[in-house]
Amino acid sequence: MSLSDTISLFFGLLFVLSFGYGNPKDLEALCSTCKQIIDNFDKGFEKTARKNFGGGNTAWEERKLSKYETSEIRLVEILEGVCESSSFECNHMVEEHEEHFETWWFKRKTKHPDLHKWFCIETINVCCPKGTFGPDCNSCVGGSERPCHGNGRCDGDGTRGGSGKCTCDPGYEGEFCLDCAERYYSEEKNDTFSLCKECHSSCTTCTGATNKDCSDCRDGYQEDDEEACIDIDECSRDPPPCKDKEYCSNTDGSYSCNVCDSRCAGCKGPGPGNCLTCAEGYKDEEGTCTDVDECELPDAVCTEENQECVNTNGSYKCQCARGYEKYDGVCVQQAGSDDRQEGPAEDSEDLKSENILTEHQDL
Ligand SMILES: *[C@@H]1O[C@H](CO)[C@@H](O)[C@H](O)[C@H]1NC(C)=O
Ligand SMILES: *[C@@H]1O[C@H](CO)[C@@H](O)[C@H](O)[C@H]1NC(C)=O
Numbered sequence: 001m002s003l004s005d006t007i008s009l010f011f012g013l014l015f016v017l018s019f020g021y022g023n024p025k026d027l028e029a030l031c032s033t034c035k036q037i038i039d040n041f042d043k044g045f046e047k048t049a050r051k052n053f054g055g056g057n058t059a060w061e062e063r064k065l066s067k068y069e070t071s072e073i074r075l076v077e078i079l080e081g082v083c084e085s086s087s088f089e090c091n092h093m094v095e096e097h098e099e100h101f102e103t104w105w106f107k108r109k110t111k112h113p114d115l116h117k118w119f120c121i122e123t124i125n126v127c128c129p130k131g132t133f134g135p136d137c138n139s140c141v142g143g144s145e146r147p148c149h150g151n152g153r154c155d156g157d158g159t160r161g162g163s164g165k166c167t168c169d170p171g172y173e174g175e176f177c178l179d180c181a182e183r184y185y186s187e188e189k190n191d192t193f194s195l196c197k198e199c200h201s202s203c204t205t206c207t208g209a210t211n212k213d214c215s216d217c218r219d220g221y222q223e224d225d226e227e228a229c230i231d232i233d234e235c236s237r238d239p240p241p242c243k244d245k246e247y248c249s250n251t252d253g254s255y256s257c258n259v260c261d262s263r264c265a266g267c268k269g270p271g272p273g274n275c276l277t278c279a280e281g282y283k284d285e286e287g288t289c290t291d292v293d294e295c296e297l298p299d300a301v302c303t304e305e306n307q308e309c310v311n312t313n314g315s316y317k318c319q320c321a322r323g324y325e326k327y328d329g330v331c332v333q334q335a336g337s338d339d340r341q342e343g344p345a346e347d348s349e350d351l352k353s354e355n356i357l358t359e360h361q362d363l
Helices: 003-020 024-051 059-069 072-080 088-096 098-108 115-123 345-355
Strands: 152-154 166-168 184-189 194-198 203-206 214-217 221-223 229-231 246-251 254-259 264-267 275-278 282-285 288-291 307-312 315-320 324-327 330-333 356-360
Touching: 024 072, 024 088, 024 115, 059 072, 072 098, 088 098, 098 115, 214 221, 275 282, 275 288, 315 324
Parallel strands: none
Antiparallel strands: 152 166, 184 194, 203 214, 221 229, 246 254, 264 275, 282 288, 307 315, 315 356, 324 330
């Protein structure tokens, strides 16, 4: 026995052990493997058909091709393409049932053209017809015609696994998916049919589509004079719900607080145009809070000798003029500044930051 035989025997045993006496999920997996095989088989079938009907064939080629059409060579070519080489389950299933494919190919194809039905459902018994599930292909809850009454998914549908129970679509609940879930109302219902629609966003429970059909209002909504649920404007509450330097935005069913622009001391909205009052260092200019240029004020703010004023956002700073440096709290002529009158530009940045005498943050 070669090494590869040993390995495939080992995996074969492993396969039988893990899938042979399968739990419902493994049985579902077997069916999906089988479906994949049939899908790829159909693709291979088409591909080999196209490949060999190029046209312009001689009578001899016609005969040869029509022979190919039903030949074992073509079957083998198709089967070679149905599995990824890495898919153990797929290769195993094809190998195990190779003779079934041959039987179908040579003897059943005409009478049973649906290979999925013949192979997966009726021959190797890993799938069931649509709307049925489990070892004996019993009907799903709600019947095989419309499992779960069309409002859910039947567990194990179309496989030999599963429980046949329903997982309902959003809006539906109950064993049969005929009941409406919370925040949905019944638009139409009889013993076998149910249509549920979503309540208006202002309701918790309702009997119809509008905000007048609420049985109860959701949080953030209240009943108005006409018994309709309407949004509560939390922003107009007294006291207001946001902090001093925040503004309030009302939203459907709620509200939010956002920080004011830094140029405002208080505000009613975003940006410097919605300030109630301007922050220090800013002044109201046609409804917008704008930086005050302290350096341009009639009364000079930097009064020490050899100082210059630099305006900043909301403030200003006093620094030594070019060619001067801070020494003992005053601006003095830089040592050797005569030699380096037109010193390199990159130095001036360093000088500036070293030479700041006073920085006014809170004028
Ligand atoms: C239930 O309602 C659906 C949709 O209106 C209808 O097609 C069906 O015939 C009804 N069934 C019964 C039993 O009344
Ligand atoms: C001042 O603030 C504005 C907006 O926040 C910004 O674009 C600008 O660069 C700032 N100017 C200075 C000198 O920091």
